[in-house]
Amino acid sequence: MGNNKKIRVxxxxxxxxxxxxxxxxxxxxxxxxxxxxxxxxQIPPQIVESAVQEDVDFIGYRxxxxxxEILVPRLVELLKERSxxxxxxxxxxxxxxxxxxxxxGIGIEGIFTPGTKISDIxxxxxxxxxxxx
Amino acid sequence: xxxxxxMFSGDQIAxxxxxxxLENQSQSVPEIMKAIYPHIGNAYLLGITGPPGGGKSTxxxxxxxxxxxxxxxxxIVAVDPTSPFSGGALLGDRVRMQKHYLDDGVFIRSxxxxxxxGGLTNAAKCVIRLLDAFGKDIIIVETVGVGQxxxxxxxxxxTVLVVLxxxxxxxxxxxxxxxxxxxxxxxxxxxxxxxxxxxxxxLRTMLNDSQKQxxxxxxxxxxxxxxxxxxxxxxxxxxHHRDVLLQTGNLSVRRRRQRESELAEIVxxxxxxxxxxxxxxxxxxxxxxxxxxxxxxxxxxxxxEIFSDKEVLRDCFL
Ligand SMILES: Nc1nc2c(ncn2[C@@H]2O[C@H](COP(=O)(O)OP(=O)(O)O)[C@@H](O)[C@H]2O)c(=O)[nH]1
Ligand SMILES: [Mg+2]
Numbered sequence: 001m002g003n004n005k006k007i008r009v010x011x012x013x014x015x016x017x018x019x020x021x022x023x024x025x026x027x028x029x030x031x032x033x034x035x036x037x038x039x040x041x042q043i044p045p046q047i048v049e050s051a052v053q054e055d056v057d058f059i060g061y062r063x064x065x066x067x068x069e070i071l072v073p074r075l076v077e078l079l080k081e082r083s084x085x086x087x088x089x090x091x092x093x094x095x096x097x098x099x100x101x102x103x104x105g106i107g108i109e110g111i112f113t114p115g116t117k118i119s120d121i122x123x124x125x126x127x128x129x130x131x132x133x
Numbered sequence: 134x135x136x137x138x139x140m141f142s143g144d145q146i147a148x149x150x151x152x153x154x155l156e157n158q159s160q161s162v163p164e165i166m167k168a169i170y171p172h173i174g175n176a177y178l179l180g181i182t183g184p185p186g187g188g189k190s191t192x193x194x195x196x197x198x199x200x201x202x203x204x205x206x207x208x209i210v211a212v213d214p215t216s217p218f219s220g221g222a223l224l225g226d227r228v229r230m231q232k233h234y235l236d237d238g239v240f241i242r243s244x245x246x247x248x249x250x251g252g253l254t255n256a257a258k259c260v261i262r263l264l265d266a267f268g269k270d271i272i273i274v275e276t277v278g279v280g281q282x283x284x285x286x287x288x289x290x291x292t293v294l295v296v297l298x299x300x301x302x303x304x305x306x307x308x309x310x311x312x313x314x315x316x317x318x319x320x321x322x323x324x325x326x327x328x329x330x331x332x333x334x335x336l337r338t339m340l341n342d343s344q345k346q347x348x349x350x351x352x353x354x355x356x357x358x359x360x361x362x363x364x365x366x367x368x369x370x371x372x373h374h375r376d377v378l379l380q381t382g383n384l385s386v387r388r389r390r391q392r393e394s395e396l397a398e399i400v401x402x403x404x405x406x407x408x409x410x411x412x413x414x415x416x417x418x419x420x421x422x423x424x425x426x427x428x429x430x431x432x433x434x435x436x437x438e439i440f441s442d443k444e445v446l447r448d449c450f451l
Binding site for chain 1: 145146149150152153157215216218219220221222223224225227228231234235237240241242243245247
């Protein structure tokens with residue numbers, strides 16, 4: 001039977017609008033053989049529950065309207081509170097440059113701003129996927 | 134297995150991990166199933182199928198609200214197809230169920246069909262068992278129903294809902310025959326649309342002409358899932374069906390059939406795996422395969438040779 005592990009990614013958004021962008025990313029990941037769970041608009045506590053239940057490898061958090069400097073650290077903190085260490089966060093959308101170091105400082109490496117090619121996200125996901133778990 | 138103990142203590146992370154193990158069809162599936170099987174049979178299993186876009190997930194969301202108000206817990210398994218080209222999938226059912234994201238009485242898991250041709254995969258059936266053992270009161274299974282492969286949902290659940298919508302050009306006549314036969318309850322969703330009344334009427338006429346069971350007349354319910362209209366009535370019918378199954382003894386008949394097909398599938402799969410393994414090895418099998426390829430014998434006669442050869446049989450089945 002071997003290792004049939006597939007990469008699973010939960011994609012969520014910080015606002016009810018802007019659905020197309022995240023749908024495009026979802027489709028791109030699917031075309032790369034990844035299982036994408038659409039989560040829609042969710043606040044960090046909801047994202048954690050969805051990610052737990054779906055047992056995903058990555059959370060793709062698309063931030064368009066909001067405050068990444070508040071939302072992303074909150075998500076990181078909530079995951080820590082539940083002792084979840086093996087779900088990685090990728091951030092996409094509108095991330096003002098001054099915020100980038102803040103996010104890197106809390107361990108977020110995958111930051112994709114508008115104009116990113118889907119293939120870059122795919123490469124990132126593939127190279128950071130831990131097949132062991 | 135530590136994960137199993139944790140799962141039984143109510144740990145959702147452990148539950149989700151176990152689902153992943155079942156989903157990956159890894160070697161520990163038999164061990165998990167053995168450990169959980171003594172704890173299954175308490176949940177009521179509700180299947181929802183029908184063409185994509187019909188409002189199944191929206192209905193699941195609404196039904197879940199009703200079930201939660203009654204104080205019961207819910208496990209949801211939503212199966213969507215894997216892309217045959219890439220092997221990836223876009224699983225969009227959860228997004229319709231946002232009301233329940235923070236309710237720990239509701240556990241939602243999206244699954245792709247992966248290697249299967251669609252419908253209810255073996256892995257999904259294992260996950261239903263797991264949610265049952267975990268202690269969920271009602272398990273709702275959503276699958277896309279368009280063709281024959283999806284019809285196996287009837288062998289895995291207690292009540293089957295078939296969801297249809299009035300679409301232009303879609304008539305009852307063109308409906309897949311199988312979908313007709315598996316429904317315990319028909320739902321004409323998007324009843325806000327033109328043609329819904331007519332569709333429901335046609336269905337009722339057709340059902341009157343072909344009643345399949347003496348103890349249950351299949352009802353046709355009209356709903357507007359996205360407006361929450363008709364859902365209470367639908368849920369009442371689901372309860373009614375369950376009560377009738379219980380009172381007539383047919384619930385245990387169905388459950389027995391579920392176990393039968395479960396066992397048959399497991400045995401079939403194991404034998405098939407062994408045969409494939411043998412065929413690939415040198416030996417009598419590969420000799421036969423070569424003969425077939427060379428046109429010396431047809432596959433039916435070859436299979437007769439296999440079945441009349443005790444040694445080969447022993448090699449395959451033991
Ligand atoms: N007009 C109308 N749209 C509906 C109704 N129920 C669901 N929808 C919409 O139909 C679309 C597909 O619904 P979904 O639940 O995802 O369908 P599924 O693919 O069968 O699970 C969504 O945009 C829903 O909002 C309904 O009763 N009337
Ligand atoms: Mg759906």
